[in-house]
Amino acid sequence: MRIKLLADIKKGMKRRIVIEKLSRTFSVLGDATRIRIIFVLLREELCVAELSSLLQISHSAISHQLRALKDLDLVKSRKEGKKVYYSLSDRHIENLFNEGLKHVLEKI
Amino acid sequence: MRIKLLADIKKGMKRRIVIEKLSRTFSVLGDATRIRIIFVLLREELCVAELSSLLQISHSAISHQLRALKDLDLVKSRKEGKKVYYSLSDRHIENLFNEGLKHVLEKI
DNA sequence: TTATCATATGAATACATGTTCACATAATAA
DNA sequence: TTATTATGTGAACATGTATTCATATGATAA
Numbered sequence: 001m002r003i004k005l006l007a008d009i010k011k012g013m014k015r016r017i018v019i020e021k022l023s024r025t026f027s028v029l030g031d032a033t034r035i036r037i038i039f040v041l042l043r044e045e046l047c048v049a050e051l052s053s054l055l056q057i058s059h060s061a062i063s064h065q066l067r068a069l070k071d072l073d074l075v076k077s078r079k080e081g082k083k084v085y086y087s088l089s090d091r092h093i094e095n096l097f098n099e100g101l102k103h104v105l106e107k108i
Numbered sequence: 109m110r111i112k113l114l115a116d117i118k119k120g121m122k123r124r125i126v127i128e129k130l131s132r133t134f135s136v137l138g139d140a141t142r143i144r145i146i147f148v149l150l151r152e153e154l155c156v157a158e159l160s161s162l163l164q165i166s167h168s169a170i171s172h173q174l175r176a177l178k179d180l181d182l183v184k185s186r187k188e189g190k191k192v193y194y195s196l197s198d199r200h201i202e203n204l205f206n207e208g209l210k211h212v213l214e215k216i
Numbered sequence: 217t218t219a220t221c222a223t224a225t226g227a228a229t230a231c232a233t234g235t236t237c238a239c240a241t242a243a244t245a246a
Numbered sequence: 247t248t249a250t251t252a253t254g255t256g257a258a259c260a261t262g263t264a265t266t267c268a269t270a271t272g273a274t275a276a
Contacts, residue, residue, distance in 0.1 A: 001155075006162050009151050019140050019147075021212045022205075027138025031234075032131040036121070043117050048253055054114050061235055063254055068234095073215045082243050082252045092211040097130075099207055103200040104129045107181045139264080156223055169265055171224055176264095190222045190273050 028072045029096070033057060034065050041075065042094060045087035136180045137204070141165060142173050149183065150202060153195035 014022075028034060036055050040046060046054070052062045066086055069075040076089040088094070122130075136142060144163050148154060154162070159170045174194055177183040184197040196202070 001158050001161060005152060006158060009148050010162060012151065013144070014147060018209075018212060019143050021215075022208050023138055023140040023143045025138075025208055025212055026134050026143070030131055030133075030135025030138040032127050033234080035127050035131045035134070039122060039127075040117050043120065044113060049251095050109050050114060053109060054118060058236075059253070060237080060255085064234075067254080073211075079243095084253065090211065090214070092207055092214075096204065096207045096211065099200055099204045100130050100133055101126075103181075103198065103204065104126060104133055106198070106200075107129075141264080157221095166266075167223070168225085168267080172264075175224080187273095192223065 025072050025074070028068050028074060029100075031065075033061070034069060037062070037065060037069065038074070038088065038093065038097065041086060041088050042097070045078070045085045047080075047083040047085050049083070051086070133180050133182070136176050136182065137208075139173075141169070142177060145170070145173060145177065146182070146196065146201065146205065149194060149196050150205070153186070153193045155188075155191040155193050157191070159194070 029038070033055070037051060040051065040054055048059055048062050048066070051057075051066075052059045055062070066075060066077075070077065073089050074093055075086050078085045078087070137146070141163070145159060148159065148162055156167055156170050156174070159165075159174075160167045163170070174183060174185075178185065181197050182201055183194050186193045186195070
């Protein structure tokens, strides 16, 4: 084992909080339903009923998943009367998706 | 509901296989142990024992996680005598990480 | 050959997670 | 007010997953 190299790498390791947050962010993207939600939100902000109709998933399930996405700051919401419109919270998400897609499409 | 918009968005939706593969890829990144493995592999290719020592995780656990990463083509391996050296399989992974980090560090 | 080292793997356990169901809010209409 | 619409939420169930343990494989050395 290359002890010196390992010690050097160890110094450069990220803080635990960063690791945790990053893994939780990827984790929340690691679900087909949430991926589909984000895909359509890339096109347009949508309310719960529209997402439910588009993806053929119950209002409740959509709502639960939107909460998960919101907890990790991946989507934001805007109230308009009874409806709540959801959209992506920033442009990094589009970049993340495009990088992920590049990787996936290369290996198919 | 904006029926016409929804129909239009529906047309642009990705195929199921792409959604599945992408979500599985993000999912495999959604674990602190695997994130740490990838972080150190960004610096240098490492063998199982080195990863185990560096991250203070059993050989077996490391080996299981490396398999998960390899199944999704995130890492590749190279045998040298008794040892097996692992490294990242392509440069997209570094970009993915950097985009993820940007998002995470912005919200901390 | 046998012994040792490095890694891989299957089973089992414990924990995490997605969906459904029932119900609770919140906003508007009647 | 009550009724209706849109969304949110807690509990429960089922499924998925990470780690440990024991064991297996593969490579090298003696």
